[in-house]
Amino acid sequence: MMSPQVQRWLYPVPEGLYCEPGQFFIDPRTAVDRAVITHGHSDHARSGHRAVLATDETIEIMKVRYGENAAFSFQALPYGQPLSINGVTVSLIPAGHILGSAQVVLEWAGQRAIVSGDYKRQADPTCAGFELRTCDVFVTEATFALPVFRHETAAKEAARLLDSLRVMPDRTHLLGAYGLGKAQRMIRTLRDLGYDRPIYLHGAMVGLCALYERLGVELGPLLPVASVGNDRLPGEIVVAPPSALNDRWSRRLANPVTAFASGWMRVRGRARQRGVELPLVVSDHVDWGDLLQTIEEVQAQEIWVTHGRDDALVHQIAKMGRRGRALALVGYEDEDD
Ligand SMILES: [Zn+2]
Ligand SMILES: [Zn+2]
Secondary structure (H helix, E strand, O other): OOOOHHHHHHEOOOEEEEEOOOOOEEOOOOOOOOOEEOOOOOOOOOOOOOEEEOOOHHHHHHHHHHHHOEEEEEOOOOOOOOOEEEEEEEEEEEOOOOOOOOOOOOOEEEEEEEEOOOOOOOOOOOOOOOOOOOEEEEEEOOOOOOOOOOOOOOOHHHHHHHHHHHOOOOOOOOEEEEOOOOOOOOOOHHHHHOOOOOOEEOOOHHHHHHHHHHOOOOOOOOHHHHHOOHHHHOEEEEEEHHHOOOOHHHHHHOEEEEEEEEEHHHHHHHHHHHHOOEOOOOOOOOOOOHHHHHHHOOOOOOEEEEEHOOOOOOOOHHHHOOOEEOOOOOOOOOOOO
């Protein structure tokens, strides 16, 4: 591959990552004329753009979260289908992060850059698996870019939740999980393990779970917590956003077992701090091992790091004989760890 000159046509500006010949931004943090959106998490997908290009699922997620007028116009691009924007060939390929999540493949002047958004390599029954493509420049996140971060499989951690339920059948099991992606992945994984009782949802989960079902991800019987008396909840699984684990809402549950599904649960102090009795180490981001493997496999000479533990990762990339570059993009707050 020729020496990458990608930074001449793809570079960070205050709004975010900008493709100059294509005249569009990728996941910009402020409203722009033309945005390509990798996935529906709120730090990547914002409302107010004039034109949005994304997968159909991401567009549906944006409409549920921000309303039908989240953008002036939407254009859906299916995975793997190339589209020319002012001469730049753009295609979206699966990122394996959440339903609809995409890596943006950009081809211009004989060079290929891939902006991966957020991604993972682990299996996830609620979305298409990460697709590997080689490139000259690979743009990656670094949320869990430290050797300590090693995620477990969702199936193993969901089985631990079911074990706990068997041991303590009279206690409500309150599972903290991000409302877009993680919650549906955990619910679907529980179903795959044979758990077929109703799963109870915090009100904030209801709309997005309904959307997943409408888009073909079957989640089994779900009931809003508000629809039943608290006396019905001992021995049941209740899924709530992490912010609800310690707030007034959770006090309606008598003596629950509090679980939390997050990559951060690898750090014991974090679990203690949140009062989590049953930490589940499940993440929708790559862990350290999968991140390094991906950097090897995409064969890019340059790796650009958007946000997260970029110093540790850039150091490691140099040790791997490649050029690392911290873009230090602001505004990505990891709604979704
Ligand atoms: Zn995300
Ligand atoms: Zn993110």
